[in-house]
Amino acid sequence: QKEVEQDPGPLSVPEGAIVSLNCTYSNSAFQYFMWYRQYSRKGPELLMYTYSSGNKEDGRFTAQVDKSSKYISLFIRDSQPSDSATYLCGGGSNYKLTFGKGTLLTVNP
């Protein structure tokens, strides 16, 4: 079993939709969790990261971690065409990160 599993999509939604991106993980040693956004042919850009179970909100983005079920989610409210990108989830322990393979999201105007 991969340490971080992520549905690769692709996911296509209309502008304004609520998007839910999900990952599961198996490594109980993960101390923190993160979401990166990667536009085509660019490097990953840190979107959110969190240490604890529960929700963390930043504007239209909410990251949710449930350590008991080893589930990581990212919710995007009022999605925009500019949100079209690949989203990478991951978990980290000290300096070592493990990533999912990414979900390709397209938001259609």
Add this chain to the structure above:
Amino acid sequence: DVKVTQSSRYLVKRTGEKVFLECVQDMDHENMFWYRQDPGLGLRLIYFSYDVKMKEKGDIPEGYSVSREKKERFSLILESASTNQTSMYLCASHGSPTETQYFGPGTRLLVL
């Protein structure tokens, strides 16, 4: 803001050439990383360094070496490039354990 820069955005090299990819970070981070990213395979760790002149192998070090002579600079070396090293190469740096990694813009390498 953390700034991680990579020397080239695009590179085209011939099989057998020696290739240098350079990465510089401006945040005085001790830890630096090299990944490659391929469709369907995600991000895979090649090497990392936790201090000047220190290095550790990642998950796929074969065919690569690294150099860290200064804290801000981490180089990835392909001793003899092969076509299966065609990929997107990403450098990252990491500060304290309470932070996470910051990536550079990537270098797309094509080996012909």
